[in-house]
Amino acid sequence: MANNNKDRRDFMGMALGGFTALGGVGALYAMKCTWDVLPSVKTAGFTTLNMKDYKENELVVEKWRGKPIFVLKQSPEMVEKLKKEKPDDLKRLIKVGNGYYTVCIGLCTHLGCIPGFRPETSDFLCACHGGQYDVTAQVTKAPPPRGLDVPPFKIEGEKLVLGEEGPEYKKMLEDGITIQA
Amino acid sequence: MAHFDENVRPFSNEWLNERLAIDKLKCVLSTEYWIPKNINFLWAMGMVLAATFALLLISGIFLLMYYQPTTELAFDSVNYTIMSEVQYGWLWRHIHGVGASVVFLIIYIHMFTGIYYGSYKRGREIIWLSGMLLFVLFSAEAFSGYMLPWGQMSYWAGMVITNLFSGGSLHANALVEWIRGDYVPGQAFLSRFFMLHVLLVPLAIIGVIVLHFGALRIPHVNNQDGEIFDFDESAELYKAGKIKESKVIPFKPVFLSKDIFVIGVYFILFFYLVFYHFEFAMDPVNFDPADSLKTPTHIYPEWYFLWSYEVLRPFSTDTGLVAFGFAQVIFFLLPFLDRSPNVAPASRRGLFKYWFWALLIDMIMLTFMGKLPPEGIWSTIGFVAASIFIALWVAFPIITATEKKL
Ligand code: FES
Numbered sequence: 001m002a003n004n005n006k007d008r009r010d011f012m013g014m015a016l017g018g019f020t021a022l023g024g025v026g027a028l029y030a031m032k033c034t035w036d037v038l039p040s041v042k043t044a045g046f047t048t049l050n051m052k053d054y055k056e057n058e059l060v061v062e063k064w065r066g067k068p069i070f071v072l073k074q075s076p077e078m079v080e081k082l083k084k085e086k087p088d089d090l091k092r093l094i095k096v097g098n099g100y101y102t103v104c105i106g107l108c109t110h111l112g113c114i115p116g117f118r119p120e121t122s123d124f125l126c127a128c129h130g131g132q133y134d135v136t137a138q139v140t141k142a143p144p145p146r147g148l149d150v151p152p153f154k155i156e157g158e159k160l161v162l163g164e165e166g167p168e169y170k171k172m173l174e175d176g177i178t179i180q181a
Numbered sequence: 182m183a184h185f186d187e188n189v190r191p192f193s194n195e196w197l198n199e200r201l202a203i204d205k206l207k208c209v210l211s212t213e214y215w216i217p218k219n220i221n222f223l224w225a226m227g228m229v230l231a232a233t234f235a236l237l238l239i240s241g242i243f244l245l246m247y248y249q250p251t252t253e254l255a256f257d258s259v260n261y262t263i264m265s266e267v268q269y270g271w272l273w274r275h276i277h278g279v280g281a282s283v284v285f286l287i288i289y290i291h292m293f294t295g296i297y298y299g300s301y302k303r304g305r306e307i308i309w310l311s312g313m314l315l316f317v318l319f320s321a322e323a324f325s326g327y328m329l330p331w332g333q334m335s336y337w338a339g340m341v342i343t344n345l346f347s348g349g350s351l352h353a354n355a356l357v358e359w360i361r362g363d364y365v366p367g368q369a370f371l372s373r374f375f376m377l378h379v380l381l382v383p384l385a386i387i388g389v390i391v392l393h394f395g396a397l398r399i400p401h402v403n404n405q406d407g408e409i410f411d412f413d414e415s416a417e418l419y420k421a422g423k424i425k426e427s428k429v430i431p432f433k434p435v436f437l438s439k440d441i442f443v444i445g446v447y448f449i450l451f452f453y454l455v456f457y458h459f460e461f462a463m464d465p466v467n468f469d470p471a472d473s474l475k476t477p478t479h480i481y482p483e484w485y486f487l488w489s490y491e492v493l494r495p496f497s498t499d500t501g502l503v504a505f506g507f508a509q510v511i512f513f514l515l516p517f518l519d520r521s522p523n524v525a526p527a528s529r530r531g532l533f534k535y536w537f538w539a540l541l542i543d544m545i546m547l548t549f550m551g552k553l554p555p556e557g558i559w560s561t562i563g564f565v566a567a568s569i570f571i572a573l574w575v576a577f578p579i580i581t582a583t584e585k586k587l
Binding site: 035036037038041045061063065066067068107110111112113114127128129130142143145179180181 | 358474479
């Protein structure tokens with residue numbers, strides 16, 4: 001009898017434990033989802049840039065997903081120079097129509113400050129800890145571990161849609177030119 | 182059924198005793214809560230902290246009535262409404278701001294007192310662990326509160342600190358976005374940190390404070406000599422009127438009078454800061470409204486996080502993160518890394534004495550370097566100090582293992 005009773009209690013204990021665990025997992029899942037990024041924030045995460053508007057050697061700061069985006073149209077001389085000196089960096093540029101553009105997220109890959117463009121030397125300097133980037137936003141001086149990240153983009157004629165992943169962007173990812181931002 | 186006297190007047194002592202056992206409660210919590218005689222003013226820091234926490238809570242409630250947790254209104258609700266429109270709004274803000282800064286100074290003193298006298302050892306491990314947990318919770322509380330005025334430092338500190346969760350080369354950007362609820366610190370970020378700051382974290386803090394106090398009741402508080410004696414025996418002596426021979430005193434009223442004296446002196450200093458030097462707790466950069474397209478030239482945290490920030494900074498990203506993580510958890514392990522059998526002040530413990538002062542000086546060093554721009558000689562000193570910090574902890578178990586029993 002006593003034994004019998006114990007078995008019953010064990011069963012109840014296990015049943016209760018099981019349901020509690022199930023409910024706990026469910027509640028945690030709901031909590032995680034509630035904390036997720038809202039769909040409205042996600043759908044607003046696209047920006048279209050009209051590449052014809054940019055002038056050579058003039059840095060323009062756009063905004064995409066609240067982050068600063070650097071857009072810098074390269075002059076043909078600069079492209080020639082890069083071809084000779086740093087052919088690898090050329091892959092970091094985005095070709096839209098006939099122009100070559102540096103397009104990247106203007107947040108230092110070190111700790112996230114905004115580097116400044118220096119037209120005299122055609123490079124970027126992050127004043128926070130002295131990181132430097134060349135004209136294609138490739139890192140030239142540590143502490144930043146890599147060049148500025150290229151946002152996902154899709155080329156549509158003369159336009160660039162940020163937030164969508166076109167084939168050119170996927171190629172960049174494959175080549176290890178940028179990481180998924 | 183328990184015995185209830187019919188003739189007793191409602192709310193009289195007897196009446197309450199029958200229902201709430203208040204006399205017994207008083208004994209347990211105060212009049213027969215025994216404190217060793219041999220402790221100095223540093224032991225009052227716990228009560229000083231409790232008092233500061235109360236001030237933060239009260240001032241926070243008054244700020245909460247006018248603060249607006251939206252990205253458009255937050256800055257003005259603090260810097261205009263509270264500061265110039267609300268009568269005495271400045272007072273609550275200054276108490277809150279100064280309190281938030283000073284509370285860390287007291288926490289550090291409290292912590293290092295514990296380390297110096299070996300109060301984290303044998304039997305008191307839970308006190309140490311719950312105390313460290315409180316330190317982490319206070320850090321979360323301070324950080325989430327720092328976001329709320331939505332100034333430039335709020336925004337960029339939020340950006341940098343949440344970026345740490347990408348784990349360096351792991352590039353866990355999805356995790357960072359999940360924490361923020363947006364791609365960058367925005368409305369979702371502000372609202373959830375507001376919730377954390379005014380509800381969840383304070384609730385957790387109060388819970389852990391109860392645990393911290395409870396953990397103290399059984400192993401009892403340590404003393405200046407680390408002397409182990411029988412509290413019950415000593416208590417009997419005290420109760421028998423042999424106060425001189427007894428090694429203990431009751432918390433209330435005897436010890437409390439000393440605590441309150443220390444708190445009194447502390448409050449004079451505290452309110453001197455509130456009324457005359459509140460600016461030390463306010464970063465000038467945070468008086469510019471948040472701007473996602475402009476960074477302050479030099480981003481640094483409040484002074485109390487500088488040492489751990491400086492452990493992160495001089496290394497490359499991944500090493501830095503590992504070192505940073507190390508600095509966050511290592512203090513938790515203190516009772517288990519200490520291999521010496523002695524509970525005694527550092528001055529009597531051999532090599533540990535040097536270790537203690539080296540750690541303290543190194544952390545002060547790190548604090549200074551964390552504030553200075555990381556250039557030239559400063560970054561070298563920062564690197565050396567960060568390496569020493571890690572080396573000290575690696576050497577700690579070895580140093581304490583060689584210690585002879587006193
Ligand atoms: S954030 Fe740019 S160098 Fe550190």
